[in-house]
Amino acid sequence: MIRVTGLTKDYGSRRAIHDLTFNARKGEILGFLGPNGAGKTTTMRILTGFMPPTSGTVEIGGYDVIDHSLEVRRIVGYLPETVPLYPDMTVREYLEYMASLRHLKNIEKRVTETLEQVGMADRANGYISNLSKGMRQRVGLAQALIHQPEVLILDEPTIGLDPAQVVNIRKLIKEIGQNKTVILSTHILPEAQQICDRVMIINKGHIVAEDTPEQLQARLTGSQRVLLTVRGESQDVVPLIKQLPGILQVVEKEDGTLEYESLPGQDIRPLVARKIIEAGFDLLQLQPINMSLEEIFLQLTRDETEPSAAMPEVGYSMEEN
Amino acid sequence: MRNIFSIARKEFKSLFISPVAYAVSLAIFLIMGILFYANVLGAAYQQIAPSIQVVIGPLATILLFTTPAITMRTLADEQKSGTLEILLTAPVRDWEVVIGKWLGTLAFVALVLLITWVYPIILNQIVDPGIDQGSLVSGYLGLFLMVASFLAIGVSVSSLFSNQIAAFFATLGILLALWMIGYPAQIMGSMGGEVLRYIDLSEHFYPTFYRGILELKDVVYYLSVTSLALLLGSISVETRRWR
Ligand SMILES: Nc1ncnc2c1ncn2[C@@H]1O[C@H](COP(=O)(O)OP(=O)(O)OP(=O)(O)O)[C@@H](O)[C@H]1O
Ligand SMILES: [Mg+2]
Numbered sequence: 236m237i238r239v240t241g242l243t244k245d246y247g248s249r250r251a252i253h254d255l256t257f258n259a260r261k262g263e264i265l266g267f268l269g270p271n272g273a274g275k276t277t278t279m280r281i282l283t284g285f286m287p288p289t290s291g292t293v294e295i296g297g298y299d300v301i302d303h304s305l306e307v308r309r310i311v312g313y314l315p316e317t318v319p320l321y322p323d324m325t326v327r328e329y330l331e332y333m334a335s336l337r338h339l340k341n342i343e344k345r346v347t348e349t350l351e352q353v354g355m356a357d358r359a360n361g362y363i364s365n366l367s368k369g370m371r372q373r374v375g376l377a378q379a380l381i382h383q384p385e386v387l388i389l390d391e392p393t394i395g396l397d398p399a400q401v402v403n404i405r406k407l408i409k410e411i412g413q414n415k416t417v418i419l420s421t422h423i424l425p426e427a428q429q430i431c432d433r434v435m436i437i438n439k440g441h442i443v444a445e446d447t448p449e450q451l452q453a454r455l456t457g458s459q460r461v462l463l464t465v466r467g468e469s470q471d472v473v474p475l476i477k478q479l480p481g482i483l484q485v486v487e488k489e490d491g492t493l494e495y496e497s498l499p500g501q502d503i504r505p506l507v508a509r510k511i512i513e514a515g516f517d518l519l520q521l522q523p524i525n526m527s528l529e530e531i532f533l534q535l536t537r538d539e540t541e542p543s544a545a546m547p548e549v550g551y552s553m554e555e556n
Numbered sequence: 557m558r559n560i561f562s563i564a565r566k567e568f569k570s571l572f573i574s575p576v577a578y579a580v581s582l583a584i585f586l587i588m589g590i591l592f593y594a595n596v597l598g599a600a601y602q603q604i605a606p607s608i609q610v611v612i613g614p615l616a617t618i619l620l621f622t623t624p625a626i627t628m629r630t631l632a633d634e635q636k637s638g639t640l641e642i643l644l645t646a647p648v649r650d651w652e653v654v655i656g657k658w659l660g661t662l663a664f665v666a667l668v669l670l671i672t673w674v675y676p677i678i679l680n681q682i683v684d685p686g687i688d689q690g691s692l693v694s695g696y697l698g699l700f701l702m703v704a705s706f707l708a709i710g711v712s713v714s715s716l717f718s719n720q721i722a723a724f725f726a727t728l729g730i731l732l733a734l735w736m737i738g739y740p741a742q743i744m745g746s747m748g749g750e751v752l753r754y755i756d757l758s759e760h761f762y763p764t765f766y767r768g769i770l771e772l773k774d775v776v777y778y779l780s781v782t783s784l785a786l787l788l789g790s791i792s793v794e795t796r797r798w799r
Pocket of ligand 2 (some may be wrong): 275276277316390
């Protein structure tokens with residue numbers, strides 16, 4: 236349904252996204268996960284035809300987003316990051332206007348249905364200027380849904396909603412995602428896990444990892460991080476452990492303890508222990524650390540991560556210390 | 557066509573409930589009322605019948621200064637509030653947006669012009685044989701065509717800004733410049749002078765429409781200015797995507 240190839244966008248001399256390539260199928264919810272300035276909004280703006288890429292192509296429903304812009308726009312529903320509302324209109328007037336730009340037949344009926352969907356039916360005749368932030372967000376979402384689009388692109392759809400509405404809207408998106416294509420962006424890892432069929436982690440304009448939330452989690456929690464304490468000069472131990480098979484990185488902490496990370500699926504603690512003792516050090520502690528998902532997210536997208544060196548298979552980086 | 561109409565209707569409606577539009581209308585009627593009263597009284601002192609020009613003349617000047625306030629928000633505001641993002645990702649062409657906006661403002665100003673007909677009606681009552689109907693029609697036709705070009709320029713300039721006030725002053729500056737550009741021609745008097753006079757917005761109004769004379773070249777002139785401004789506005793919206 237969506238095919239993105241080599242997408243790059245420069246703002247002046249700053250490159251916001253680098254050579255993004257990804258696909259999204261019908262019936263799939265794809266999540267963009269990434270910190271501020273990762274390039275999520277930029278990517279979505281290109282996908283919706285709001286602005287052209289510097290290079291690369293986007294194909295939605297078989298149409299090129301530049302050459303057949305109008306066809307693409309017809310099948311896409313878009314909730315931009317800044318919710319696009321006219322404060323001097325009522326909710327109903329606004330949605331009717333949006334529906335008229337999409338040449339809908341049963342405008343009144345569709346507006347009512349969509350308002351029900353986002354739980355705003357009781358405020359249909361209120362002015363948008365009088366709505367709360369979360370309500371505005373929901374009206375913005377209604378605007379994206381009004382023409383029952385094949386492709387839904389939502390930039391941080393649940394931001395500013397109260398917990399009950401977050402649950403509602405996530406459920407709604409999940410429902411829609413069953414037979415449509417949805418791309419949404421979020422900073423919230425649990426949200427991505429909860430609603431997305433596939434998550435793409437973006438950092439500084441690069442795709443850092445891409446997988447199903449389960450796989451992503453399995454891969455990441457599968458990697459072992461182990462806290463290691465030896466008596467004496469711990470830096471001498473670093474090269475020793477580094478050469479062991481399966482070790483991804485070794486970090487020396489400020490308090491003198493060490494932390495190593497090893498490939499998922501194999502526990503090399505016995506090997507590490509033997510090596511240390513063989514070399515004549517006193518091993519005091521060898522304790523696995525469970526990475527929380529947020530930590531993984533931070534790790535995946537932290538500043539030092541050299542995206543080109545991000546491991547394509549495993550999704551985290553090897554570093555020289 | 558349908559999109560243009562939807563956008564125009566929305567623009568007209570929001571002008572209708574906008575305080576700026578009301579302030580502008582109030583100013584028009586207030587200034588017109590005072591000038592009308594003064595002109596009619598003055599004519600009575602001089603024992604001459606006031607002509608329809610006491611309405612058309614001031615109206616042209618007031619519109620020159622007030623139409624930028626009507627158009628300043630059209631695209632600048634969409635830009636600032638982020639609504640341009642859905643307008644430009646809806647299945648609507650860029651030129652449909654520009655023309656729709658222009659048509660909406662034109663409908664609003666046409667309504668204001670329609671209400672100013674009260675002055676000619678009053679004049680018709682107090683002047684003995686009645687006013688010259690031909691001058692009235694040609695004057696108002698001229699006003700309408702001229703205002704259409706003012707508004708087209710205003711909407712296009714608005715697309716360059718995300719700040720309404722900036723759009724207002726830029727539009728006013730351009731309109732005033734085009735309004736007076738023929739002035740130096742009186743001194744130059746050469747070929748260049750002819751060209752400047754031809755570009756001048758007022759040169760196609762005062763010598764003809766204002767005096768009750770209808771000339772095709774003036775109609776063509778205002779329609780051309782309007783079309784050119786709308787074309788440039790569409791290009792400006794389109795290039796906005798690339799900025
Ligand atoms: N209009 C613009 N002009 C110049 N630079 C821009 C513009 N929009 C975005 N950028 C830059 O592009 C990069 C990516 O921004 P983008 O808005 O796509 O990030 P994001 O992932 O949506 O972030 P957030 O989570 O904060 O919404 C940032 O470095 C930003 O400064
Ligand atoms: Mg963003």
